[in-house]
Structures are given as structure tokens and as C-alpha cells.
Amino acid sequence: MKIAQRFENIELSLIRQINALATPLSTNLGIGEPNIEPDATFRELAKRATTASWHYSANAGQLSLRKKLAGVEGALTGDPNEICVTAGTQEGLFAIFQAYVDPGDEVLVPNPGFVSYATLARICGATPVPYNLEPPDWQIEKLPITSKTKLIVVNSPSNPLGSIVSEDKLREIANAGPLVVSDEIYHEIWYDAPPPSMRGMSKNVIAVDGLSKSHSMTGLRLGWIHAHPDVMKPIITAHQYIATCASVFSQALAEAIFDATEWNAQWLDGVRQQFRAQRDAALFAVEREMEVKIPQPRGAFYLFVPSPVCDTLSFAKTLATDAAVLVIPGAAFGSNGEGFVRISYAASVEEVSTGIERIGRWLRSAGR
Numbered sequence: 439m440k441i442a443q444r445f446e447n448i449e450l451s452l453i454r455q456i457n458a459l460a461t462p463l464s465t466n467l468g469i470g471e472p473n474i475e476p477d478a479t480f481r482e483l484a485k486r487a488t489t490a491s492w493h494y495s496a497n498a499g500q501l502s503l504r505k506k507l508a509g510v511e512g513a514l515t516g517d518p519n520e521i522c523v524t525a526g527t528q529e530g531l532f533a534i535f536q537a538y539v540d541p542g543d544e545v546l547v548p549n550p551g552f553v554s555y556a557t558l559a560r561i562c563g564a565t566p567v568p569y570n571l572e573p574p575d576w577q578i579e580k581l582p583i584t585s586k587t588k589l590i591v592v593n594s595p596s597n598p599l600g601s602i603v604s605e606d607k608l609r610e611i612a613n614a615g616p617l618v619v620s621d622e623i624y625h626e627i628w629y630d631a632p633p634p635s636m637r638g639m640s641k642n643v644i645a646v647d648g649l650s651k652s653h654s655m656t657g658l659r660l661g662w663i664h665a666h667p668d669v670m671k672p673i674i675t676a677h678q679y680i681a682t683c684a685s686v687f688s689q690a691l692a693e694a695i696f697d698a699t700e701w702n703a704q705w706l707d708g709v710r711q712q713f714r715a716q717r718d719a720a721l722f723a724v725e726r727e728m729e730v731k732i733p734q735p736r737g738a739f740y741l742f743v744p745s746p747v748c749d750t751l752s753f754a755k756t757l758a759t760d761a762a763v764l765v766i767p768g769a770a771f772g773s774n775g776e777g778f779v780r781i782s783y784a785a786s787v788e789e790v791s792t793g794i795e796r797i798g799r800w801l802r803s804a805g806r
Contacts, residue, residue, distance in 0.1 A: 444561050451553040452770035459758040465793035467781045468764035472654040479701050483694040490690035497678040499523025500689050506696050519667040522674050525681045527623050527648045527661035537672035539564045543588035549772035555591045574733050576601035587616045595624040598771050598780040599742050600735025605634035612639035620645045624738040626652035626706055629714055641666040660688035713739050720783040720790045727798025741781040761800040763793040
């Protein structure tokens with residue numbers, strides 16, 4: 439059978455391909471999933487959420503939840519019609535692309551940047567156009583905007599880089615002309631100061647966020663889109679035909695989290711403290727074992743580390759099979775990622791240290 443043309447050159451991401459090499463003996467520093475378990479209060483909130491209705495919510499999400507999300511700092515009007523609750527940010531991004539991107543359009547994507555952006559453009563028949571981020575600061579310098587540019591994708595804090603874009607640069611991008619998709623799923627994971635959000639910077643901005651990373655809810659698939667109501671309308675239509683509505687249990691749990699203001703603030707502070715400790719352990723181990731010193735990531739939970747092996751895909755596969763440690767080849771994130779590997783420190787200090795020690799041991803045995 440011949441598959442649909444839009445999927446002819448689409449395959450599972452290198453992230454998933456590498457993680458498929460895991461064994462029970464592997465130390466996994468590849469997957470972008472928090473290693474933080476819910477505490478007693480969190481589990482009690484989840485227990486209460488099970489008593490909510492199990493029927494459909496509105497396509498855009500429960501009105502009560504949308505009101506809470508519309509009231510955050512940076513809201514354009516405070517109107518709940520600015521919000522669409524989605525089955526995770528991945529579904530939200532898919533709905534945005536389906537609503538706005540046509541064959542022949544161009545979508546500007548960060549290079550290096552998260553694997554989904556360019557793939558979503560290709561599925562729509564559009565051309566992903568990379569804009570370069572350069573080490574060591576990984577900042578946006580120039581955007582190759584043309585008359586064909588439909589969307590500009592920004593991700594800050596960045597996966598895979600851990601970098602944060604300045605507010606001045608974000609405002610410049612917000613007013614550059616095309617629609618801007620700001621992926622802010624790591625917005626609550628920062629170390630020195632809260633990162634600026636693009637929410638409300640202009641009517642052209644579509645911000646995407648969720649609870650997967652900040653609250654370790656990856657499997658509960660709860661995200662949301664924030665946009666001007668006029669921009670939002672076709673996105674909600676696309677979302678309806680993709681998912682109908684987000685999980686009503688996850689929506690109820692999100693409301694409970696936002697209502698538990700004091701606990702939520704303590705939870706987020708604890709998340710940042712834990713990731714900071716894991717980050718510092720990872721930086722120390724990389725300098726000791728890989729003989730590389732890189733700037734401290736300012737957000738998210740990744741190190742983007744120069745690789746001693748040019749072909750990072752082969753390097754990552756070899757580490758998975760010969761050293762029992764998983765890292766993601768930089769090539770997965772664009773041409774500017776070649777020569778680097780992404781190390782996730784969303785793992786215990788012991789696991790982070792053990793995994794990077796295994797990399798160092800392999801490098802020494804291979805004479806690297």
C-alpha cells in the first residue's frame with residue numbers, strides 16, 4: 439500500500455529511535471521527561487480530580503480552566519476565548535500548523551531546535567527554513583523572513599540548548615510581521631530569573647504551554663494555546679477534529695493545581711532546586727569525564743555538549759550499545775546540532791554522574 443505523500447519522508451524522531459535502544463541496564467540521559475514524582479498533596483489533588491465529570495468538555499476546554507489561564511500575566515484581553523486546552527503541547531502545535539500552514543509556505547525554525555517543528559511544517563507541505571543559533575550563547579541574531587514566511591517558531595527556554603531569549607529580541611520577533619509560535623513548555627524551569635514570555639506581546643503571537651515538564655505530567659497530556667480570539671478560531675476547529683477535547687480528568691487536575699496557590703509555588707520551587715542540583719552534577723561530570731566546560735544552561739533540563747566524534751548519530755548509537763548510556767545526537771536538532779550531543783539531566787544525581795562516567799570511560803577506551 440502506498441502511504442499518503444505527506445508522510446512519505448516522515449519517520450519516528452531520532453529521540454525515539456535512540457530511546458528504543460534502551461535496555462534494563464541502560465542509564466537514560468536521552469528522554470526529556472522529569473524525574474520528579476508527585477508528593478502526597480499532588481496525589482490528593484489527583485484523587486479529587488477523579489470525581490469530576492467524565493463527559494466531553496467544550497472543544498476549547500472547560501470554561502473555568504480557560505478563565506484561570508486567560509487571567510495570567512501577559513493576557514491580551516483576559517477573555518477565555520484566548521485559550522484552547524489541548525492534549526499536550528504536541529497536539530497544540532499540530533493544531534496550529536494545520537490551521538495556518540499551507541503547501542508552499544515557509545516556516546522559520548530554530549537550528550538547533552526541537553525535532554517536531556520542521557516535521558510539522560513538512561507534513562503540511564511547507565518548507566522549514568532554519569534560522570541559526572550559534573554557540574556558546576545560542577542567541578537569535580537574524581531571521582530569514584520572506585514573503586512566503588507563514589510562521590516563526592521560537593522556543594525559550596530551549597530544548598535542546600537550555601538557552602533563554604532576551605525580552606527585547608522576543609518583542610522584535612513578535613512585531614516582525616508573520617505569526618509567531620512561542621513554545622514555552624519549559625517556562626517554569628529556570629535557574630537565575632524567570633524567562634520572559636511572548637504572551638501578549640502582539641496579536642500575532644501564539645503561545646503554547648502546559649504542565650508536562652513543570653509538574654511531571656507527561657503522560658496526562660495537558661497543554662494549552664494562548665492567542666488572540668480571532669487568531670484562535672481556526673485553531674479550535676483544527677483541535678476539534680484532532681482530539682475533540684483534552685482529557686477532562688487532566689483539566690480538573692490542572693484547575694486543582696492552580697487553585698492550590700501556596701502548594702503550587704512550593705512545588706515549582708522544589709522542582710527548580712532539584713533540577714539545579716542535577717544540572718550542577720551534570721556540568722561537573724562533563725568537565726571531568728569529557729574534558730569540556732560549557733556555560734550553565736539558564737532553563738529547561740538539558741546540556742548541549744560538544745562531541746569528540748564527528749558523526750553524532752553513530753556516537754549515540756555506540757554509547758547506547760557499548761556503554762549502556764543514552765544521549766541524543768545533536769543532528770536530531772538540525773544541521774547546527776551536528777558535533778554536539780544532548781544530555782538530559784532529568785535524572786537523579788547518581789544516574790547523571792554514572793551515565794556521564796560511562797561516556798568518559800568509553801572515550802578513554804576508544805582513545806578519544
